[in-house]
Amino acid sequence: MxxxxxxxxxxxxxxxxxxxxxxxxxAQLENDQNISKRGTTAAQFLKISxxxxxxxxxxxxxxxxxxxxxSYWNPAxxxxxxxxxxxxxxxxWLAGTDYNFGSVGFSVPMVxxxxxxxxxxxxxxxxxxxxxxxxxxGEKFNAxxxxxxxxxxRNLTDRLALGAxxxxxxxRIWHSSGQTMAADLGVQYKxxxxxxxxxxxxxxxxxxxxxxxxxMNISVDPDPANQGNVEFVNAEYQTDAFPLPLFFRVxxxxxxxxxxxIQAIFAIDAVHPNDNYEYVNLGIETAFNNMVYIRAxxxxxxxxxxxxxxxxxxxxxxxxxxxxxxxxxxxxxxDYGPLGILQRxxxxxxx
Numbered sequence: 554m555x556x557x558x559x560x561x562x563x564x565x566x567x568x569x570x571x572x573x574x575x576x577x578x579x580a581q582l583e584n585d586q587n588i589s590k591r592g593t594t595a596a597q598f599l600k601i602s603x604x605x606x607x608x609x610x611x612x613x614x615x616x617x618x619x620x621x622x623x624s625y626w627n628p629a630x631x632x633x634x635x636x637x638x639x640x641x642x643x644x645x646w647l648a649g650t651d652y653n654f655g656s657v658g659f660s661v662p663m664v665x666x667x668x669x670x671x672x673x674x675x676x677x678x679x680x681x682x683x684x685x686x687x688x689x690x691g692e693k694f695n696a697x698x699x700x701x702x703x704x705x706x707r708n709l710t711d712r713l714a715l716g717a718x719x720x721x722x723x724x725r726i727w728h729s730s731g732q733t734m735a736a737d738l739g740v741q742y743k744x745x746x747x748x749x750x751x752x753x754x755x756x757x758x759x760x761x762x763x764x765x766x767x768x769m770n771i772s773v774d775p776d777p778a779n780q781g782n783v784e785f786v787n788a789e790y791q792t793d794a795f796p797l798p799l800f801f802r803v804x805x806x807x808x809x810x811x812x813x814x815i816q817a818i819f820a821i822d823a824v825h826p827n828d829n830y831e832y833v834n835l836g837i838e839t840a841f842n843n844m845v846y847i848r849a850x851x852x853x854x855x856x857x858x859x860x861x862x863x864x865x866x867x868x869x870x871x872x873x874x875x876x877x878x879x880x881x882x883x884x885x886x887x888d889y890g891p892l893g894i895l896q897r898x899x900x901x902x903x904x
Contacts, residue, residue, distance in 0.1 A: 589857065594828040595731075595762040595795040596722055598674040598698040603642060603654045605883020605899045609866020610836025611850020613820035615804035616741060616752030620881075621656040621901065624670045624704045627739035627754040627802070628716030631666045631706035634658050635903075640881075642899035647892050651675050654899075658704070665707035670718075672700040681727075694727035702737075712743040722762065722797070729766030735759025735797055749807040756800040763794030799827040809837075816840040820850075832856035836864075844870050848885070862888030879903040 604622030607614035614626040621640040623630030637659045646652040651674070658668030675697045680689035700723070706716030718737040723730060739754035769790040776782045804822035811817075822834040836850030846868035853859040866885030873880050881901035888894050 589830050590828045593795065594798040596698065596724055596797050599700065599757050600798050601652060605866055605868060605885045605897060606848065608887055608897060609848035609850065609864050609885035610820055610838055611834045611852040611864050613804060613822040613834040613836035613850055615754055615802040615822050616750040617806035617818060617820050621658050621668060624656060624668055624702055624718055627741060627752050628704050628706055628718045628737050629714040629739040629741040631658060631668055631704055631716055632708045632714035634666045635660055637904040638901065640901040642897065644897040646674060649677060665705055668704045670702045670704065674698040696726040699723045714741045724762065727768055729764045729768040731762050731764040733760045733762045747807060749805060751805055753803045757797040758799060759797050761794035761796050764792045801825040814842055830856050860890035860892065862890060
């Protein structure tokens with residue numbers, strides 16, 4: 554009877570999250586469901602997947618995530634963290650940009666798990682060019698996207714976990730910037746049927762984001778056809794504010810093989826974004842003695858015009874000198890078609 558009540562609770566949470574996303578999308582756009590809505594959101598760096606496990610498994614991670622990268626996939630996954638953990642990832646992203654993710658989390662007995670995460674995407678310096686100086690003015694500019702999040706997660710029972718993240722999001726290009734606040738919500742539930750995991754999350758639910766700054770300042774002549782008036786008036790360009798890339802994810806995962814020596818896990822996620830078509834992610838992981846991991850997956854199935862291909866990766870979870878400290882190394886590779894193959898390496902510690 555208690556299991557039935559848990560299942561009803563998880564289904565209610567999933568329905569509420571899905572209705573919240575749908576209502577937000579309808580409020581943001583002109584409600585034509587036959588278009589992809591690409592190019593209608595700001596802060597695109599929030600869509601970059603993080604973590605060697607999730608990216609190697611084709612971005613199918615919402616139901617099975619259980620480390621510090623859960624703050625991206627599903628905040629409820631952080632509820633499985635014990636003691637103190639740190640995680641860091643620094644990789645070259647598309648078009649010569651640089652991607653960084655770092656997080657630290659710790660558990661408080663009888664309270665829950667807390668973590669702070671930082672996500673940053675930056676570009677190298679480039680020359681400032683104008684119509685008068687197409688070869689450069691001698692100045693240089695760059696751009697940077699930044700998100701700082703605070704996550705709280707807790708196991709309500711031995712099968713049900715909830716989590717939430719509040720984050721500050723900032724975008725900057727040269728002297729212009731904009732910032733806003735957003736929230737992520739997530740839930741995970743271990744069913745009594747072969748311990749199959751269910752998960753759902755909503756990401757980047759927040760206000761619109763627009764840019765402002767001294768790069769927008771200009772001087773204009775309000776009446777250039779006549780003499781004797783005010784020659785120059787200070788003015789400012791005003792940019793539109795755009796919504797954040799909102800995601801609703803729902804997923805399932807569980808063991809295909811579960812022995813002391815070998816474990817094999819599958820994961821399937823369905824994703825409903827507000828700026829693209831719906832799609833499905835698939836992933837599988839095989840573990841040997843809970844130390845060596847081999848992973849593979851395929852993201853963005855059924856998404857029109859997708860350029861993403863198969864993903865692969867490996868992981869190592871090594872106890873340091875027979876202490877209680879574990880070193881986690883993860884590697885993944887993702888195929889982005891004409892944009893090339895991305896390789897990512899991350900490192901984590903559990904104290």
